[in-house]
Amino acid sequence: MLRLLWLIPAIPMASAVVLALFGAGLRRRVVSIIGVGSVFASAVIASAVAADFVSSPPEGNAYRQVLWNWIGVGSLRLDAGLYLDALSLLMTLVVTCVGALIHLYSTEYMAHGEGFSRFFAYMNLFVASMLILVLGDNLVFLFLGWEGVGLCSFLLIGFWFTDPANVKAALKAFIVTRVGDTAFMIGLFLLFQRLGSLDIQQVLQNAQAQWPTGSAYAIAAAALLLGGAVGKSAQLPLHTWLPDAMAGPTPTSALIHAATMVTAGVYLIARTHALFVLAPPVMTAVAVIGALGLLMAGFSALTQREIKKVLAWSTVSQIGYMFLALGVGAWIGAMFHFFTHAFFKALLFLAAGHVVETLHENDIFRMGGLRKDLPITYWSFVIGGSALAGLPYITAGSYSKDQIIWRAWASPYGHPLLWAAAVAAVLLTSLYTYRLIFLVFFGSEAKTPEHLPGMAMLLPVIVLCVPSIAAGWLNRPPALGAHRLFDNFLESALPPAPAGAHPVLSEGLSELAAASAFAIGLALAWWLYIRRRAHVEAFASSGPAAALHRLWFSGWGFDSLYDALFVRPVVWIATVNKSDVVDQVYAAVSLGSRALNRALAVTQTGRVRWYAAGIAGGAAVLLGIAIFL
């Protein structure tokens, strides 16, 4: 079965090519079958491969499939090779399964309007790129997928390109992530230059052999890779593209946020964890970026008016948890949160899609009372939201989050401040999540849905409800019998979280703190948005609170900061230098060439005698040079 591995990215890739070339001429039904079927086929094969991998693990718990020699120049030899271990298997499963559900959902969501086949071509390419990213066995192949994902995000965010705002958002996503990509590329150059290889396993081995912990090269390389990860995963300071990325169709957001793209950075760090361990300052940076990100994004989510923006900021915040986990060395914890997050975030986006699609409304303050109109949506929102907020012991989110919070304290890389940030963020998450739910589904009915979502939009949501609750049970904390299926599975690929001395707090107490934070958040949300809604609005529009509200609403002003720091100076230089000075050089070359051309054209008289004289003269000159030299 393992030999079928190459099919997993190949099928969606082939389907993308077919749809891109011939999609316009196909009927929508056929496009749906190709577009959705390919990802489902991929998911089935991935499941079969997973079953095979688990039942009879390959030697060394990793399987390598070399497809062909991709690049061979000098000492650089790169294969188009796939590398399957527990980590990439997990990513593959999530990408294909969640991706398949999102594709199915899209058939209905995108049913009206232009560009049906174009949409599925992009989506398939997106999935294929992500699969190449997670399965690639060398950093350049990984980078190919990485860039493919970036390209597809650009195409999909700007899918409705007739609206300039969407194109702007797409450009922003592309350019901002590009900043990170540049760092990533420089990191690749550095690794290749110092370690002489780009094969991931080889690089990690060489790094461990050549670089002592804390060596400058290790720090530089890890920091550069972190730059790439921060861009792709929308973490501080390159997170600004993600909230704007909501310009794309909702299934796109689900795909970007849940299964693909933003988790790429998390995957990259987990994949190259051995390198990060060699660079303790970078580890700290990862943890701090994560902690700051999750707090900052939490506050921003609190003030958003658009349903999808709330979810977008919540993604930044949740990826912050994953970064925090990576930063404290809880690699498996990060992957566990990625795993649960993929389900409940996809669920939330798809459910939000129901609301947006049936109401044609984005603003949560113009919604309300949808509990009765959209019962399935409501319940899935409650399940997904509770998982996001971390409803203790019941939802998947709480299991994965509690582990991270505990590690933020207990790991030798941890720090009480990191722990405090993580717990505070639970409160924030709970607050903004239930604010969203209460505003949209409770209260007085502001707008009634024009129609109800159909089967293709309901089914994926219902299916996703199951893992949003049950996925957490794979890893039960000590209080529930310490049954760690997920940890055991991943331990073949990632080292267990390091244990440190941790006085004062025990894992149970940490969980209790998180649970209390959740409860406080929930209560606060209930009190503010059900009981005293008028108060909160009055408060938010008064004096300093209004200023703070504006700050949070704008995402802490990063956009205007970057605008002032980077965008405007560049635009200024561009306008000043509209008629490029450098162009004058080329203009001179062109003028010179023309003058030379005119001068030489004079020799082309068309007269034989002149030509013959030319031969004789040329011969004389050559002879002269030869003799007198």
Add this chain to the structure above:
Amino acid sequence: MTLDAAGLLAILPLLIIGAGTMAVMAAIAMKRNHKAAAALSFAAIIVALISAWMPSSVGTRAVTPLLTVDDYSRFFTTVLLVLSAGVILVSFAYLDTTAARREEYYLLLLTGTIGALVLPSASHYVALFLGIELLSIPLYALLAYLPHRERPLEAGLKYLVLAGASSAFLLFGIALLYAETGSMAFGAVAAGQLATPAMVLILVGLGFKLAIVPFHLWTADVYQGAPAPVGAFIATVSKGAVIAVTMRLLFESGALSWTAVRMLLMIMALGSMFAGNVLALMQTNVKRLLAYSSISHLGYVLMGIQIGGALAVRAVAFYVMAYTASVLLAFGVVSALSAGQKEPEELSELEGLFWTRPWMGVMLTLSMMSLAGVPLTVGFMGKYYLLAAGADSSAWLLSIGLVVTSAIGAYYYLRVVVAIYSSPPEPTQAYQRVTWPASFALMLATAVVLWLGVYPRLGLHRLDLAGSLRSAEQRSTATTR
């Protein structure tokens, strides 16, 4: 040295083309039939092509003092035969619509091919001169093959006069060398006072054929006047053969290591690169443009020869293939589109070609891209190898010249491409319908341009091209000792 059976087998391609010429002549005498004459000529070339690679023809063999058959000559023989076959295919439809008497054309073409085939294996000044004249004399007639038109006649006459003059230089140079060494073999070492002037005079004669600065003035007029397929013949077969013999001559005589010759070669190479590209800059006639571009491309080839060494020999061999395939494609498209008395040679006549004849447009685009040296075409790989050879032996001046002039050249090649894709004029140009022999030849050239551009591993390293030349050099030093 007597001619034995093995020697005859080695020069079988020459003999077969010779026999083919006789057969065509006999066929014409019996019954005029354009198709039969073309088919017979084509068949002769194919058979010759096969015979060049018979198992018996391996290794190096001197056939009489005049000819040496080795990997080097076999490689060029193959290329030249394929090019001749391509020219025949392109000519067929062209002649069908233009000339009244069409059959003799093939006689001339085959005779010229014999001359071309003599040159790569020539290792003796007599063979050199015979080959060059055998190649040139049919060309006078071929150029003027459409005598009722003004330009071809003019081109033929110009070429006749000038080629005659240049041959005089060549002969004089050979005579001087003979006076110096008493031998007509390339390998005869001459170290006396007359050697350098003699070699310069020989270079004048060869430089005229190659249209190298300062002997390039005739090129544009002749290319423009030539019927398009004949232009293709001059640009491909004639150029390729003379390059082959020039390189062998310079290597085997050891002249390549003479300071004066190296200096002159560099001046001529640089001059050709610049003059060719600059002259083509504002040209609107595609045939003249190709003529000027040929000057610059021959400059690049001369650069490779000047550099010397195994890498450069292989680079030159590859470049000859690259350039001839691309230029055959260009002339082929022009001939294929020629209707009756009119050849679409002005840029204005090619405007919107892509929209009326997409395939022809794409092919002409490819050929221009390849001539300009755009990656993924064979022209790029050719330039790349030359540059690699140049960098390898630190020939920086020439390498920089190649890069700079390639940049200048991109301008006029791309102008043709722009014309091809601009919106077609009203009413649209009337082009000839393309027949299958021509389209077969064009597709073949396109395949070469693309295939060798994407996957240039031709196995040239398996042919011992430079080894052939070096061994001859060694042989010559051995005989003088």
